[in-house]
Amino acid sequence: MTISTIDDTQRKAARVAGFTYLFALAAVVSANFGIHERLIVAGNAAQTARNIIAHERLFRIGIALGLTYCAGLLLIIAALYVILKPINRYLALLAASWSLVYALMWILMTLNLFDVLRLLSGADYLRVFETERLQALARLYLRARFDEYYFGLLFWGLGSTIWSYLWFKSNYIPRALAAFGVIAYAWAATCSLAFIVFPGYSKVVNLWWFDSAMGIFEIATGSWLLFRGLRPERT
Secondary structure (H helix, E strand, O other): OOEOOOOHHHHHHHHHHHHHHHHHHHHHHHHHHHHHHHHOOOOOHHHHHHHHHHOHHHHHHHHHHHHHHHHHHHHHHHHHHHHHOOOOHHHHHHHHHHHHHHHHHHHHHHHHHHHHHHHOOOOHHHOOOOHHHHHHHHHHHHHHHHHHHHHHHHHHHHHHHHHHHHHHHHOOOOHHHHHHHHHHHHHHHHHHHHHHHOOOHHHHOOHHHHHHHHHHHHHHHHHHHHHOOOOOOEO
């Protein structure tokens, strides 16, 4: 059994990936659960609109956190490609391409929030529309983000299943953790596809089950890469 060399570029990319996994996850959790959950009232477009208008600065902070997450995703994809390209360049490129779709969907989702603010801004050119219609349209944009997320999750799940397979082959992180990643991301992709085809699927499998396992994997992997770094590849 031989041990191959890991170069400094890979080691630095691993630290970057580890830190960004944790930082980006903290940003998106803060935006979704600390801000959006507080402002968005399910089934009540009028109250949701009032909440956003009354807490516009907080809503804009949520947008900033969303953009931070988008930047983090792009950085993670680049770092993973640098780390895992030596294992299989073509699979790493495929994983990066699929993961990029998810990042682009998040950018779109975040831009939609500016449309929500625009609809609720009270601008003169919007006075031709009734208040209730504007509130309904704003809620529609907020609801569209939900569907866009699960569309993007399909590609993130596919891409990250490949990343996890490459982690497993490389032995850069514990193989048990990498194997868990394969299962977690494949499950997320499967759930997302089933949700797109069968909307009622979310009543059978709780939405929290879709991506909770991948969140656990990303926290564990981010912590490992940040504090332990890469283990030597064994072949």
